[in-house]
Amino acid sequence: MVVENVVHMNAGDGESSYANNSSVQKSLLLKSRQVLEDSINDYGINGFPQCFKLADLGCSSGPNTLFLVNTVIDIVHATCQHKDFHVPEFQVFLNDLPGNDFNTIFKMVQPFHSRLADEKGDTCKDKCFISGVPGSFYTRLFPSTSLDFIHSSSSLHWLSQVPEKLESNKGHIHLAEGSPPGIFQAYLNQYTRDFSTFLRLRCREITPNGRMVLAFQGRSSADPISSGCILFELLAKSLHDMSSEGFLREADIDSFNIPFYNPTTYEVKVIIDTEGFFSLKSLQTFKHDVEIQSSSDKDTRGRMVAKVFRVVNEPMLVAHFGDTYMDKLFQRYAQRVAEYISKNKLEFLHLVISLNRNTN
16 A cells, blocks of 8 residues: 555545544644644744745645634734734645645635635735645655744644554554554554654754644553554454455455554654754643534444544545445444444544754
């Protein structure tokens, strides 16, 4: 599986699209706003450059993409009004993998500019320039020292590739209670390489003393089998259900693994300190509890979770198994999830970190 080709959200604006099933990601953007505001205000404490250059890495598509842009503009405008600073122009780079639905984003730009004009005056829409940048954020994306601010939300838990040496993880598609000990180390090694690469590349692209705010899924325990991983374990069981019914082959399931890792705060801090490119200014954690989000019966909640999970993971599954049995698979999956959440709390931990680029 070539990760760059298949790790993207379901496109369009239909029932199974990411655009209509991204409330969890929206809640993380809302919860991380204060960190975003503190970081931007700290960068602009003495004023902003004539053109404030922002990159959103792993922007995906749908309303959340331009919601982030609008939030940044609101913060900068408020700061400039409060301190009587000149309001800068904004150059916004929206990055995601080539398979991302950039067309949906571009269709939203003109209405977005119209709303800016209504809210902040006609001159504002002529100060915001938005473009798409396809490519992996584990590669160079921008010229040296060309960005003032980098943001990424709900993306950095995805790895650049499936870890190597997972052949012994048969019966599973990710970290699970029955995984051999070496599987966890393989995932941690891949995450360490990837996050180190990410920091090194962004250090070259961001201006001295530039800022980054990164939000992604993590875990609270050193135990790798956390709530975030249970959804993949339930998917593995659903795939095996499909195999026992003759729809899928066991060999295909054995060769499928998810390129996902949710680190602990300790693991994140170690990599940041080891690389030395950025200083960690703040690290906050937020919990998202599925039970809080819905008081419906377990079957309804199971379908809800399965629907959200599908828009994120279906492209990977289709690339490996084909699209013939996806509806059947996610019907089985919704049942598995419903049974699990009838007896267990389904809780996710999100990390939000603020980083300053070191100048030495």
